[in-house]
Amino acid sequence: MQQIINFIIRNKNFLLSLLLFSISMVFTIQTHSYHKSRFINSANFLTGGIYNSINNFTGYLSLKSQNQVLAEENSRLKMLLFNSESKKDSTYLDTVSYNGTYKFTLANVIRNTYSGTNNVLLLNRGKNDGLKQDLGVISSKGIVGIIDGTSKHYATVISVLNTINKISAQLKKTNHFGTLYWDAKSPNFIQLTDIPKIAPIVKGDTIITSGRSSIFPKGIPIGIINDFKLDAAENYYEINIKLFNDMTNLEHVYTIENIDTAEIDSLLNKNTDE
Amino acid sequence: MNNSVFLHIARFISLVFLQVVLFNHINFLGYINPYIYIMFIALFPVKNNRFIIIFLSFFIGLTIDVFSDTGGIHAAACVFIAYVRPLILKFSFGMIYDHQTIKFNTVEFGEKLTYLTILTLLHHFMLFFLEMFSVSQIILVLQKTLFSSIFTILLILIVTIIFSKKTK
Structure with a gap:
């Protein structure tokens, strides 16, 4: 017993390093496996809050280009709207059943990365705004990524620029x-x-x-x-x-929620069980 | 004693803040970022307990990880360099290290450069290797290590020159 304690005291630096190194490796390996809710992520009160306040300042810098993007989208949507009005015919659905399958929520990117190999974005919307894991994220030009973790007010997104995304x-x-x-x-x-x-x-x-x-x-x-x-x-x-997307310049994005997901999943699971 | 504790807390917070707000977003030529926060580990007083520096290195690495959603790669790289730091110190400073009298303000420039270069290269290699997590991408890892290291070393030297106290 004495010997073991002596050994621990003599090698305490090495043992501490080994312990801390293993902990960090566990965190690292977690990020390389898809869909394991991470313990370490930036969607928490402290980091989310800090990034949010930074974004309040830096948001002004890209205001002009973001306005341009939104204006372009507006014009495209206007075009769609006017074209569809002219094509309206008698088979139009009644208003009660006319609920789209997809629900869109607007969010702002408050942290964007694109230089690493596993890039993650941070959005300023979270559980309180109805976001949850596995919702798609798009911008007005194309796809951005898939939501991974959510906290009350923030959500992390696995960007398409991420080696684990398929x-x-x-x-x-x-x-x-x-x-x-x-x-x-x-x-x-x-x-x-x-x-x-x-x-x-x-x-x-x-x-x-x-x-x-x-x-x-x-x-x-x-x-x-x-x-x-x-x-x-x-x-x-x-x-x-x-x-199509310039992933280095993202500000306004939309999350897409498929309202029928649960129904589809249960149907698929039923088929595989039988 | 108390004064130096405050100094290190201030250094810790300001380096993390600078790294997260400014240096993580430089992306020079698409992917080159300096990781200037390792200054905290590099310039930590030599006389202090090794136990403390290993623990603090883990903590600063983990803080950076939380902010940049990278799992534990910064923490792992930091613990690694904190553990091998005495060897590097011995290699670059030789005799002075044996007498435990190194003051980073007063050592010769060449020796300091060797020390910082080895430390930075080890840290960055570890960091990018863990980030890629595959041996087949080793060329990309080495490329990133080289370019980012040059950037980091230059910045650390500039910062130390600006903030050095004229004690001679």
Whole structure:
């Protein structure tokens, strides 16, 4: 017993380092596995509050470009609105049943990162505003990411610029679908894999979300094909996509909640159980 | 004694604040950021207990991690350099370290540069390696380590020169 205590006292620095190092490794490994609620995240009262007050100042710096983005979106929505009015016909749904499947909430990005390999954004909306894990996040130009953790007033978002993100995407002109991932090289490009060789792809084609998961509805723009090549087995394309979104300049984003998620999930689970 | 405790608390808070508010958002050429907060570990007095510095390093790393959502990579890298710091001190300062009389204001510039370079390179390598978490990306890790280290070392030198007390 005496010897053990002596050993501990002699090597206390080493043992302390080892202990603290293991704790940090546990935290690190947690961030590399998808959907394990993190113990260490910035959606808490202290860090969220600090980032919020910083954003109150820095928000002014990008005011002009953000106004431009919002104005562009307004014009696009106006165009849609006027076009749809002219097409209105007698099969219009009655007002009681006309509730869209998707619910949008406006949020501001109060912290944006894009230089690391596992980038996470922080939003100034949280549980109190109805956000929860697995809601999609988009900006007016395209997809941004998926909500990971929420606190009362803040939420963290796993950006598309994150090596653990896997989002289903498809070609706009045909229904061939694949999986998005990020090779961590540039914040302007992400990669699409698993598109079969038979798909007719050309440089400049638009890529949209496929709506195969209940997170994003179908048809949210992602980017255009920059270049592509066949993979080693020559069965699938590996496509380099230029994002529509400028991920380095984000301010106003929308979260999308699919109201039918629970229904869809229970249906899918029922099928797999049988 | 009391005075130096306050000095270190102030240094801790101001370095974390600067790192989080300013230096995490520089993104020079897309990904190069200086990690200037390791100054806290580098310039911690040599005479003090090793137990304290290892613990404080973990704490400053974890604080940065909480702010930047990086899990525990900063904490791990900081604990690592805090543990190997005596070896680096011995390597770069030699005799003075054996007598425990190093004052970072008064040591020679060349020796100080060696010390900071080794410490920064080790920290950054550890940091980026844990961030990527794969051996196949080792080239990218080394590239990031090199560029960010140059940035960090330059900034630490500038800051130490600006804040050095003229005691000669």
